[in-house]
Amino acid sequence: MKTTNRNRAASVSDALCTLYESYGFTQYNMSKFEAYDLYVRNKDFLISDSVITFTDTDGKLLALKPDVTLSIVKSGKDVPDVVQRVYYRENVYRISKGTHSFREMPQTGLECIGALDTFCLFDVIRLSCLSLNLISPDYVLDLTDLTPLSALFARLDLPKPQRDAMLKCIGEKNLHELRALSQAASLDTNAAKQLEALVTSAGKARDVLPRLEAVFTDDESKAAFDRFEAVLSLLEDAGLGDRIRLDFSVVSDMKYYNGFVFKGFVRGVPHSVLSGGQYDPLMRRMGRTSDAIGFAVYFDELERYLSDDDPYDVDTLLLYDAETPPATLERALQAIRETGVSVTAQRAQQTALRCRRVLKLENGEVKTVYEHA
Amino acid sequence: MNMLNIALPKGRLGEKAYAMFERAGFPCPSIKENNRKLIFENEAAGVRYFWVKPSDVAIYVERGAADLGIVGKDILLEYEPDVYELLDLGMGKCRMAVAAKRDFRDDRRRTLIVATKFAKIASRYYASQGRDIDIIHLNGSIELAPILSLSDVIVDIVETGTTLKENDLTERETIVPISARLIANKASYKFQSEAIGRIVESMAKQLEETT
Numbered sequence: 001m002k003t004t005n006r007n008r009a010a011s012v013s014d015a016l017c018t019l020y021e022s023y024g025f026t027q028y029n030m031s032k033f034e035a036y037d038l039y040v041r042n043k044d045f046l047i048s049d050s051v052i053t054f055t056d057t058d059g060k061l062l063a064l065k066p067d068v069t070l071s072i073v074k075s076g077k078d079v080p081d082v083v084q085r086v087y088y089r090e091n092v093y094r095i096s097k098g099t100h101s102f103r104e105m106p107q108t109g110l111e112c113i114g115a116l117d118t119f120c121l122f123d124v125i126r127l128s129c130l131s132l133n134l135i136s137p138d139y140v141l142d143l144t145d146l147t148p149l150s151a152l153f154a155r156l157d158l159p160k161p162q163r164d165a166m167l168k169c170i171g172e173k174n175l176h177e178l179r180a181l182s183q184a185a186s187l188d189t190n191a192a193k194q195l196e197a198l199v200t201s202a203g204k205a206r207d208v209l210p211r212l213e214a215v216f217t218d219d220e221s222k223a224a225f226d227r228f229e230a231v232l233s234l235l236e237d238a239g240l241g242d243r244i245r246l247d248f249s250v251v252s253d254m255k256y257y258n259g260f261v262f263k264g265f266v267r268g269v270p271h272s273v274l275s276g277g278q279y280d281p282l283m284r285r286m287g288r289t290s291d292a293i294g295f296a297v298y299f300d301e302l303e304r305y306l307s308d309d310d311p312y313d314v315d316t317l318l319l320y321d322a323e324t325p326p327a328t329l330e331r332a333l334q335a336i337r338e339t340g341v342s343v344t345a346q347r348a349q350q351t352a353l354r355c356r357r358v359l360k361l362e363n364g365e366v367k368t369v370y371e372h373a
Numbered sequence: 374m375n376m377l378n379i380a381l382p383k384g385r386l387g388e389k390a391y392a393m394f395e396r397a398g399f400p401c402p403s404i405k406e407n408n409r410k411l412i413f414e415n416e417a418a419g420v421r422y423f424w425v426k427p428s429d430v431a432i433y434v435e436r437g438a439a440d441l442g443i444v445g446k447d448i449l450l451e452y453e454p455d456v457y458e459l460l461d462l463g464m465g466k467c468r469m470a471v472a473a474k475r476d477f478r479d480d481r482r483r484t485l486i487v488a489t490k491f492a493k494i495a496s497r498y499y500a501s502q503g504r505d506i507d508i509i510h511l512n513g514s515i516e517l518a519p520i521l522s523l524s525d526v527i528v529d530i531v532e533t534g535t536t537l538k539e540n541d542l543t544e545r546e547t548i549v550p551i552s553a554r555l556i557a558n559k560a561s562y563k564f565q566s567e568a569i570g571r572i573v574e575s576m577a578k579q580l581e582e583t584t
Contacts, residue, residue, distance in 0.1 A: 140563045173562075176461040203566070245563065249457065265560045270437025271455065272559065 009106075009299055009306040013089055015134050016108045016297060020087035023127060025110050028086035030071050036061040038070055045070065045256045045282060050095050052102055064093040069294060072111050073283060078290045083114030096300075109276070109296030113283075116291040118227060121260060121278070122234040124293045128264055128274055129240045131297055135273065135306075136266040142247040143205065143262040146277075147224030148216040150254050152194055155218075158185060166195065171251050175199045198248040205232050205246040212246070224259070231260070256282040260293065269305045273298055315341035317355040319369065322347065324361055332361050377420045377568050380439035382427035386465045386553055390443040391422065393462070397575035399568075419568065431456065431556065440561035441569065446551045447530055451491045457562055459573050460555040463580060467532040469494055469548040474519050475541060477526065488518030489528040498528070498548045516540045 017027070036053050039046060045067070052064040065071065068090050076084055087110040096103040112124050125143065132139035149170070153163055162185055169178035178199060182192040197215040201208050209232070213225050228246075235241055250263045257277045264274030276295020283292050299306075316336055320329050329345060336343040336359070349358060357371035379394060381387035391404060401415040401422050414421045425433055427445065434442040435454040447469055449458060469491065479485065481504070488509045489495045499506045509524050516536060518524040530551060531537060531544055555576060557569055 138564075142563070172456070172458045173557075174458040177458075249559075265563050267560075267564045270435070270558055270560050 008310070009302060012135055012302075012306060013106070013108050013299065016131055017087065017089055019130055019134065020110050020127065023085075023123065025085040025087040025112075028072060028088045028111075030065070030068070030075075030088070030090065032064060032091075033062040034065050034071055036063040038074060039063055039066060042070055042256075042282065042285065044253055046094075050102075052093050065090065066092055066094050068092060068107060068109065068296070069111060069279070069282075070286075073113070073286050073288060073292065076113055076288070076290075078288055079114070081115050083112060083116065083120055084290075085112050086110065103300065106299040107296045108299065109294060111292060111294035113288075113292040113294075114290050116278075116293060118230050118234075121227075121293060122231045124276070124295065125231060125260065125262065126235060126238055126240060128262060128276055128295045129235070129243055131295075132243075132264040132266060132274055135297070135302065136268070138267040139264060140243055140245050141262055141264050141274075142245050142250045142272075143260065144246055144248050144250055145224045145228050145260055146251065146254060146258055148194070148212065148218075148221035149198060149248065149251065150258065151218055151220040152191065152216075153254075156185075156187065156191060167251055170195075170198050171249050173199050173202070173249050202247040202249065203245060204242070205244040206236075206241060208246040228260075252277055254281070256285075262295070264295075264297075266305070269301060271301050273301045273305075311354060312356045313354045314344050315356045316343040317349065317353065317358045318343055318345045318361055318366070319349060319358065320345055320347060320361040328364050329361060332366055336366075375419070375565060376414070376416070377441065377565055378439045379420065379422050380425050380430045380433040380442035381422055382430050382443055382445075382553075383424045384427065386427070386445075387424060387443065389464055390462065390553065393576050393579055394420075394422075394572065396579055397572045399572065434556050434558050437558050437560060440558050440565055441572065442556050443553050444556055446549070446554055447491060447494070449554060449556070450549065451493050453493070454556075455559065457557040457559060458554050459557055459569075460576055460580070462553045462555060462576070463584070465551075465553040467530050467551045469528065469551055470531040470544045471498075471526050471528055471546040471548065472516075472519075472531065472537050472542045472544050473526040475543050477519070477545075479525070485526065486524040487526055487528055488515055488524035490515060491528055494548065495528040516542055 036051065039051050051066050053061055056062050068088050072086060089108045091104045091106050093102055094105055095101065110127065112120055129141055132141065162181065166178060166181050169181065175196065178195055182195055194215050197212060201211045209225065209228065232241065232244065235244055250261050252261045256279050258280050259278035261277030263272040265272055274295055274297045278291065278293045280291045283290055318332060318336065333343055333345055358369040360367050360369050381391055399418050399420040401413050401418065401420055404413040404422050412421065412423045428448055430442040430444040431448050431452055431454040433439040434456050445465060485504055485506045486509065487495050487506050488511050490512060492508050492510055495508060509518065511518060515527045515529045518527055519542060520540060528548065534544055537544060562569055
């Protein structure tokens with residue numbers, strides 16, 4: 001039967017779950033509610049800082065989940081040399097930027113937690129590419145490693161407002177204001193050049209990597225670029241190299257994120273539809289010794305994209321009158337259903353219902369009223 | 374062929390910005406016709422322009438209806454759209470400033486009443502000063518507010534200062550300099566990178582030549 005608008009998003013979500021299971025990730029189910037305290041302690045980690053709260057019968061303050069990762073991190077245990085691989089399909093509750101009111105937002109994503117080696121990092125980044133490919137083969141993944149940036153900021157030791165303003169400029173590709181900030185902070189030529197390179201060096205990962213390697217020569221950055229090179233080579237071997245852009249505009253809050261961070265885009269959707277990265281600092285803040293990487297696919301951003309191509313609510317509308325015996329109606333409906341199309345029966349045509357064709361049941365015979373190609 | 378959609382602010386600023394796009398190799402002669410059309414297309418050059426209200430340009434770009442747009446820094450600071458800010462075009466220069474009646478003296482023992490169209494910019498500025506304020510949101514003729522004792526001060530765009538002078542107001546502090554910026558939708562930047570890259574490069578060169 002033809003896929004309808006309503007279930008196209010669901011079928012993509014199903015396909016993502018099947019994909020994650022085939023790569024050894026197991027489904028993680030969780031309660032809709034979580035102790036509010038968890039979010040207060042990690043407020044900056046949340047995309048929107050408002051949370052829907054309510055008091056439980058025992059007086060405990062609970063929240064409707066605004067995020068899934070924190071719950072997974074909280075409930076796990078660190079086991080040496082074991083990597084926990086879980087995926088989830090959950091609704092989260094956040095403030096929508098457009099309406100400034102709470103919305104239920106469906107998310108599908110995964111987390112990989114434990115002693116992560118290069119393969120684990122590659123595996124998750126590859127799955128983010130494969131996830132995007134399931135949404136549309138016309139996708140790109142912006143990938144970067146935050147290490148050179150965090151090493152530079154550690155060396156510069158700037159006040160937080162200055163550092164935040166510079167990060168904002170990098171995220172906006174705002175070279176003119178970044179230059180002004182560098183000048184105001186009296187940065188040395190090399191540091192200013194490195195900061196500028198983070199904005200000007202963006203594009204196909206294989207082309208951009210050598211340009212950054214030439215500018216960031218400290219040991220920490222060198223190690224990060226070696227790791228980036230190793231993961232990129234594996235992605236290229238998997239046939240995904242052309243889809244990877246190296247772009248520092250995906251910078252995230254370094255209080256929670258480190259190492260690889262990434263965002264996925266598909267043609268036709270104006271925002272990123274997938275976001276992820278390594279969040280070891282968050283793990284430490286929550287008392288965990290393991291490393292972690294994960295990502296989420298945001299279905300609220302995909303809503304329009306995944307529901308644009310079907311002009312009909314139902315394939316066939318069968319009109320019948322009050323005299324039609326129910327058994328005759330059922331036989332006619334069943335015969336139409338067996339041809340593999342969706343069908344509904346009404347005694348009058350509704351203007352709100354979009355159907356490809358309208359049939360009429362008259363004296364036990366089905367006649368065509370009209371039919372679109 | 375993928376058309377590049379460009380949102381231009383209606384008015385003189387938009388016309389000047391269009392001239393820069395034209396010099397960058399994206400002409401659309403029909404835009405110069407004197408009519409009330411809002412959309413102009415040059416299929417051969419792969420570009421489509423549309424005129425929108427200046428304060429709406431950022432929304433068109435953020436939501437992907439336009440790939441590129443020209444917008445004042447005041448709008449970017451106020452609405453904080455999730456876009457790339459690629460160039461400062463150095464045109465439409467003015468400043469966001471605090472103004473008050475000539476005889477106004479700030480009494481820090483009480484809340485300062487600020488009239489403005491730019492509530493976020495004003496809030497951020499006074500928060501950075503640790504000053505407690507109350508905001509009256511107005512949509513126009515902001516200068517009237519202190520004259521009629523509706524507010525203590527105003528936060529507004531000042532270009533030459535003539536309107537302030539004529540209404541017996543003085544500029545007291547500059548919050549931030551403002552000029553027109555070239556912005557891009559984040560997703561478009563990935564999928565139209567070649568065309569956007571050419572425009573940014575050419576415009577940057579044009580700016581260098583004029584300074």
